[in-house]
Amino acid sequence: MERAGFASDPSRARGRLVPEEESSFRSCFQRDRDRIIHASAFRRLKHKTQVFVEHEGDNYRTRLTHSIEVAQVARTIAGALGLNPELTEAVALAHDLGHTPFGHTGEDALHALMAPYGGFDHNAQAIRIVTRLERHYAEFDGCNLTWECLEGIAKHNGPVTGDLPWALAECNDAFDLELHTHASAEAQVAALSDDIAYNNHDLLDGLRAGLFTDDEITQLPIIGDCYAEVDRKYPGLDPYRRRHEALRRVFGVMVSDVIDTSRAILAASRAQSVEDIRHLGHPVIRFSEDLWVQLREIRAFLFTRMYRAPSVMEVRARVSRVVEELFPIYLNDPRQMPRHWHGDIEAAADETELARIVSDYISGMTDRFALQDHARLTGKTPLER
Template sequence: MPAAESRRTSAGARAPAGVLAPYASRPETGRGRRHAEPPAPTRNDYQRDRDRIVHSTAFRRLVYKTQVFLNHEGDLFRTRLTHSLEVAQLGRSIARSLGLHEDLVEAIALAHDLGHTPFGHAGQDELHACMAPYGGFEHNLQSLRVIDVLEQRYPTFDGLNLSFETREGVLKHCSKRVARWIEAHEPGGIGRRFLDRTQPSLEAQLANLADEIAYNAHDVDDGVRSGLITIDQLCSVPLFARFHAEALGEHPGLAQMKRSRLLAEILRRMLSAQVYDVIDATGERLRQQRPGSVEAVRAGPALVGFSPEMQRASRQLKRFLFRALYRHPQVMDTTGRACRVVRELFACYEADPGEMPPEYAQSPLLRRSVADYIAGMTDRFAVREHERLTGLQLFASP
């Protein structure tokens, strides 16, 4: 067992299992749903949110939406679905130690990427460029749009009608311009904090950080698995080098074993260290601030986070991944073709809305409807649609 995993965290950082701390969100005192509904007999509101997310169409589509590598490039690379599950697992583990509401963390984690486009960040950036004259495109806001409007499963309202706290956690980032628009349509709602410069719940803060921890680790794993980066290259990153040395020091035989076994041990240690660092650092901030309620959390500084040392180490890893993986020539070639697919799909639907399903084609806000339709596509559907509309095959058939 790694040293980081075997030691206890600092005194008071852990809450007794199943006991909510005073600063945790509670469904019985939450701000409820936009459309009133009777309570479920066997589930709290956050469990109900999670279940609605899991049963949504947008959630199922995540299995065919990419992270870094396109869906058809390999069966074992992460997708948005597996990423969301990893974020939920990390978030629940940390929430349990801090006395936060695990179900809320899980619901936010599972919903946070529902609005992501096909082709990862490349698709988002290209769709934003297409939508620049019409208000732009941002995947956090699109995730909110999915759960508030685009999922249509209930007879009396659009969307999933999730609780305020889940919706707040999904909207991680928001410009003041967009926040003012949300505030005008939902006074005192989830856009208000971006105008008041207050904090979301600790559960929302945690889900955001768990997202960062998860994608750093799995991009390392997928990058090495793809052959685009190597373990030797990664050893230039202090955080990775530390656990590489620890793993081989404790298990010298790993050097002669399959590369994937060594990498798995390094990543296990790295994830454990980051999780325990978050628990310790956040626990210390909570002891210093002593928030006695969710309202006190909202009025104070951000509390969930790494220690300064781990934050620096995480940033170093991010910089390495950006330079060596995300800007790798092979990834950039794929990115360029993916951007072309999104750009040309947008132009085709804008010129001939009838190529979209009627519910999109007949919308009075045509460009936003085009963005909604493209954002909801999986990688493989976008590739097939582009080939159907243009006659061009930019990718091998998935």
């Protein structure tokens, strides 16, 4: 498909923090995507969970499988709207790099522990990872991503105003990301693709975990119609195939709605450039109002029946203690951290800098490693009954 005038153009990219010679066979946004895929933090996402802790089963989504699904959805939507698929994919793949072990539970615990030192924000941590913590290249720390990719990671959910998370403020001081504006349409696509992916796969994971049944979710908007369509077309279908066929239709409803709604918003905006998109004052990639109301009902169901289910809350409390007990151990005795962290520890000017190094280390852990290290240092096994 021909690229739209408001698509991000790699030939007009604003460059990188450290200037580099451009590749002769990859655009700058392709290079960003490839560097994210090869990052250590990206690999570690395979053992970081969404809702369920890593040991609870091999079939549940992890941050890695989720990120791949988001990228797939994002490329589809970007292609339909005439946007740049490589930048869209790069932002989608990077959006969860800053997550702690144990999902939002680990983030909540680490944010509380870091409150005296500036707090913790997983989105800002993703920026810190790609600008400082990945240390593989000879000429720079981080991945030296383009301005457009960093902008997309920083504000794919919209402008960032007020007091900035310290990790984001550091990057913004060096490479002004114009945080008061909206991001490119590509980054906005990545954000909506995240919503589409987790709404769909949380339903599937919740069903697999037995937290609710197919009959219960058929009472929800969108979902009931999709199950009914499958039953009409494939009467008597095996229950697992029936579930898959229905939920893939739910997926399709959300993707089609975003494409149709966003296409109309973009046409009405009369945007001619990516700068026009940034300064419109409103997002251009959106669900329709009707679908958004329906999705809120689905989210409310998932919040009650999945995210706050008693069995999930019990595990959340247990893994929170893992983070809560690891943090003071490392803060009081940072040389318990691996040797390659000792240079950073010695360079820390005060307790705040040291706490941020400890936060970097703990947030980078996988579920499995956090449990193992906690057992090594405390002798406890909090997930054993």
